[in-house]
Amino acid sequence: MDDKTQVTVSWVPDILDKPNIVVEVVYALAAKQKLLRLSLPYGTTVRQAAVQSGMQAHFPDLDLHNSPLGIFGKAVSKPDERVLEEGERVEIYRPLIADPKEVRKQRAAKAAQAKAEDAAQ
DSSP states (O other), X not given: OOSOOOOOOOOOOHHHHSXXXXXXXXXXXXXXXXXXXXXXXTTOBXXXXXXXXXXXXXXXXXXXXXXXXXXXXXXXXXXXTOBOOTTOEEEEOOOOSSOHHHHHHHHHHHHHXXXXXXXXX
8 A cells, every 4th residue: 555645625615514694684764664584695795685685676766785784773884894694684774864963953942942932921
């Protein structure tokens, strides 16, 4: 028998060993909300899940390639890089209709005016 033993090493990347993951993608407007459950390949990013969800079929004006995204209420700064994990919920955020600071100022001014009117009576 020969002193040289032939060894064959087979390497399979982790991504091929792992099954699909199940995640949810959600989007909501004041009058309509949609939650979609998806089975996606391990290694799918937040942005890929949003695009692959088909959410645009339900909300045609939605721009999934540029919309801000988050997971469980926390914004994801790099959705094109952040890989999803089993059971996570991707949230598609919509632009604010009004600046929250301005809305608070208007509400405070209205309350102050109502208080002044009550005091004058």
